[in-house]
Amino acid sequence: MKISLLHESAVDCSFEKELEEATTKIKHIYNKTRPHKVLYFDNPSYVSGRMSIVSRKEGEGPIGKYFDKIQNDAKYGQKNFELAEINFLQESIWGAIQSANLKISDIDLMLSGDLLNQLTTSNYVARNLGLPFLGVYSACSSMSQALLMGAVMIDGGHANNVVCGVSSHFASAERQFRMPLEYGGQKPPYSQWTVTGAGSTVLSSKDNGGIRIVKGLMGTVVDMGTHDIANMGAAMAPAFLHSLVSFFNETGTNIDDYDLVVSGDLGKLGSDIARTIALEEGIRLGHKYIDCGAIMYNNYQNAYQGGSGCACSATVINGYILPQMLDKKYKKVLYLATGALMSPQSTYQGESIPCISHGVLFEI
Amino acid sequence: MSTQKLALEGKNYALDQQKVRYNAFVDKYSPRTSVRSSLLHSFFVGGITCCVAQILHQALQLALPDTTGDIIATYTIMILVFSAIFMTGLGWYDNLGRWGGAGSFLPITGFANAMAASAMEFKTEGLVFGTSVKMFSIVGPVIVNGVVWSSLLGMGHYLIVGLIG
Numbered sequence: 001m002k003i004s005l006l007h008e009s010a011v012d013c014s015f016e017k018e019l020e021e022a023t024t025k026i027k028h029i030y031n032k033t034r035p036h037k038v039l040y041f042d043n044p045s046y047v048s049g050r051m052s053i054v055s056r057k058e059g060e061g062p063i064g065k066y067f068d069k070i071q072n073d074a075k076y077g078q079k080n081f082e083l084a085e086i087n088f089l090q091e092s093i094w095g096a097i098q099s100a101n102l103k104i105s106d107i108d109l110m111l112s113g114d115l116l117n118q119l120t121t122s123n124y125v126a127r128n129l130g131l132p133f134l135g136v137y138s139a140c141s142s143m144s145q146a147l148l149m150g151a152v153m154i155d156g157g158h159a160n161n162v163v164c165g166v167s168s169h170f171a172s173a174e175r176q177f178r179m180p181l182e183y184g185g186q187k188p189p190y191s192q193w194t195v196t197g198a199g200s201t202v203l204s205s206k207d208n209g210g211i212r213i214v215k216g217l218m219g220t221v222v223d224m225g226t227h228d229i230a231n232m233g234a235a236m237a238p239a240f241l242h243s244l245v246s247f248f249n250e251t252g253t254n255i256d257d258y259d260l261v262v263s264g265d266l267g268k269l270g271s272d273i274a275r276t277i278a279l280e281e282g283i284r285l286g287h288k289y290i291d292c293g294a295i296m297y298n299n300y301q302n303a304y305q306g307g308s309g310c311a312c313s314a315t316v317i318n319g320y321i322l323p324q325m326l327d328k329k330y331k332k333v334l335y336l337a338t339g340a341l342m343s344p345q346s347t348y349q350g351e352s353i354p355c356i357s358h359g360v361l362f363e364i
Numbered sequence: 365m366s367t368q369k370l371a372l373e374g375k376n377y378a379l380d381q382q383k384v385r386y387n388a389f390v391d392k393y394s395p396r397t398s399v400r401s402s403l404l405h406s407f408f409v410g411g412i413t414c415c416v417a418q419i420l421h422q423a424l425q426l427a428l429p430d431t432t433g434d435i436i437a438t439y440t441i442m443i444l445v446f447s448a449i450f451m452t453g454l455g456w457y458d459n460l461g462r463w464g465g466a467g468s469f470l471p472i473t474g475f476a477n478a479m480a481a482s483a484m485e486f487k488t489e490g491l492v493f494g495t496s497v498k499m500f501s502i503v504g505p506v507i508v509n510g511v512v513w514s515s516l517l518g519m520g521h522y523l524i525v526g527l528i529g
Contacts (some may be wrong), residue, residue: 088389180485182452183502184461184468184477186402189395225383226390234390273393303460 133187233270
């Protein structure tokens, strides 16, 4: 009698567990089939390695001491800035793979992006490393897009180890999008400074008990008709808010459920605009929100509204935010990088600036 | 017009209004360059450039009393252009330009800086496709407009003064 009772209870227990598993699975399937922006990862990917390199100017900034490496020579011993950027990205990817205790042959996929035409930097690094490679471009939002795509690959079981890396260089970006370096022109006070550096993250399917990516958000292109190429923060703030609000709406959460919301490179002006408009939407961002561009430079460093570029959010996330998550300071961090998807040609032709913001949710 | 028709035409007036409101908000929110300080800075830098040029002119006139004023002016311009290009090469002129604004790019030194900066920047693509092609990327409009407007004015002068007078 006693034995059967025990047996019954055991059956009940397992049934309840099965039911629970089935319900969560149905919930996921439901979430996967309806039109949506948020992706739920059943097999979360774990951050196993990371590396951030910056140049001297970023190293002198408020969070300079947190970066893994500060390269004082912006030319990296090369004969031009494009080659220097390749070295930045390559070293950060190498460092990330090493910090994950992996070999280059363990990596199944490399996702990488930068700001230059035809993703030159990423392509040359992929050539040097000889890894399977998918190029990623969504301007300054490239890092979050790479992380999102890496998490999807791992969730689908197509890869075990994915390395995601992005880079940007002030001199090469300035030459492509703006004026020559030595040209003595004035910048408006609302312009931003492209960060020189590179940041890389290795995502693994193996549970290492560390930070994991559990959700992702595919961004929507938002264009609020801003035309000023120097005022990127104001152009990108609506895209950030659109992604933030749709993430909260689709997951049924609000700002209280997260420890930190990190935006990419809105700068001081852009993040102020985002705070103001978020308040109108009923979201009080307050101290739970930081912007990577706004904390990159000191006021006296002549960087106007702060940093921009792919590397801005990639280095801050890899150098500053993720280590603090490992120290248990933050548990849930929503990372929404923003990118302005214009080209110099489209700007001269009078088009407005379309912007996008992809996001991933880090948990520990 | 019905909303269906508007949608077919691809027009969304609500979104347009939202854009206008957002841009007005951004314009109000964005910091502006202070007019007073930029005027002062550019007056200071431009004034100093012109004073230096005038001093050079007078000194050359004293040193070479036989030469005419036109030649002396050419020498002065040559010295100014050379020093601007030299400062660009050393990486000083962009700091001056950031502080001085119009005071640094309106005189001929600004023109020299724009040309030298482009030439230096695109040196990595080679002497033909880099430096030679991109050298006029900033100063091109100055040359084009200078030629076009001076030709038009010359023609006007010829027609009015030449034919009547």
